Amino acid sequence: MLDGGLTLLVLTALALFRERKKRPQKVSVVIPAYNEEKTVARVVRAAKECDLVNEVIVVDDGSEDRTAEEAEAAGAIVISHSVNRGKGEAMKTGLKHASGEIVAFVDADIKNIRPEMIEKMIRPVLEGEADLVKTKFKRKAGRVTLLTAKPLLRFFFPEVAHLEQPLSGQICARRKLLERVDFEPDYGVDIGIILDAVALGARIEEVDIGEIKHEMQPLERLHRMALQVVRTILDRAHKYGRVVLRWNVGKALNRMNLGVSLLALALATLFYTELPLASVLALGILGLGIALFSLAQLVYELLRVEGKKRRILRPFLHMHASVIMSLAVVAVLVGAMFSSIQIAHDRVEVNPLPRKVVWGEREVKAEGPYVVQYGRELKMGRNVLKVLDLKPDDVLVYQRGEYRVESAGRDNLLMVPTELARQLGIKPGNATDSEIRLAFRNITVKRKVEGPDVNIRVTAVLSATPDRAEALTVYVDGKKEAWIPVATRGGSVYVYVSGYGLIKLEDRSVVYVGNREILLKLEDTDIETLLLAPAEPTPFAVIELKMPSVRAVVE
The missing domain is CATH 2.40.40 (Barwin-like endoglucanases)
Known part of the structure; x- marks a missing residue:
């Protein structure tokens, strides 16, 4: 009875867990707005018409016009600030009041927003393909992005420099992620969220939602926005150790590259030139010293950044890929300079x-x-x-x-x-x-060569340098039996034919052993060999017919 009740309890728990897993995730859209009475209702209607959206919240950030009334009339939940506190504060308020597991932020001043645009930014997060989605779109203006954000991101955060519009106000992310990031109070909020998400290891995707139409911002406001964006990027660069990675680590890497290069130059000079040994050793010691000092500094700086639980491997590789590759190539060359180090009781040999x-x-x-x-x-x-x-x-x-x-x-x-x-x-x-x-060199080589009708024993001397070879070709009764390269260096080649005797080989010799004809040719080739013909009277080759001889005749 107890076992049956326990089984039923486990099955019920599994069923509830599966039902929870199947439950659709709730999506909230938060629209921060300040004096946007002309466009906010259009944005609210587009959000409500999106099938994926469950909740639309407008945060009226102390507007002086009818923004709140227009948003409420369009069907949004409206939360109002008594005074203007900035875009970031409005987004933070919206996140606090939103009930969805997924939260999307949409600007209130988009004139041509459509439900499918909002769906595009929500779906990758909803389907688990990304933790945060940033939008890109076509528009006429983007001066703050081009002149301030892009250069700084390439310098301090190269892993997100590929984002075409990092300052886009359209962001969708999981609530758990958004609750872990810092919301800047002003226009630095959008890039701040991105950089915090990068530091947390979030999967970030940029989706194209087509062309949108914004009101052109006055130059004074753009100037203020640019300052806020620059402040945010520099603040995050300091917070996440990117200043150290870019400057301190970069300098250490470059110095280490210099040291290893000097060491490689010293080794190449030592092995392949005749410069004074003292000068070469001084250069090598200098290079090794610079390399070791820079390595110690590099490790120290990396540990200093890593000690604060920051993710540094990816940005480190992004920032210094070219220097790392150069350093690796030089290090391989230095390693390749050594074939072995042999240590004896009285000396060390390096080849x-x-x-x-x-x-x-x-x-x-x-x-x-x-x-x-x-x-x-x-x-x-x-x-x-x-x-x-x-x-x-x-x-x-x-x-x-x-x-x-x-x-x-x-x-x-x-x-x-x-x-x-x-x-x-x-x-x-x-x-x-x-x-x-x-x-x-000068070692005697003995080799056996076998043909269909002959056995040949070759005796040669190994040379230290290859020479142009001639070929001893053996025919028996018109059939080719063997082809053996030999270097003569202008000397003679002697061949011993069993049943006949020793022959000083010319270009062509014919020997008859019994009723068998043996044709010997010495021909030029285009190959080289180390096998030298031995000095007289040692024969280069001893040829024996596999059939016993009866008589011998030579022509």
């Missing part, structure tokens, strides 16, 4: 970061730096193999040791057995193309 860009017929790519490690086997990544002109399963012969080349999992990895590395003077860390080639 410039080696990278190269390869522009081929089919692709453009960056390669390097190459990572050198000690290991048990000799392993080379794809890019290292390409640098040394080697292939997996090649055998390197150095002094009395032989080392088979294996593929490494990383393209830029060179893993060298410890003993071989010490003999070659290779140290762990990063290396350039030239460093790798110099380390492996």
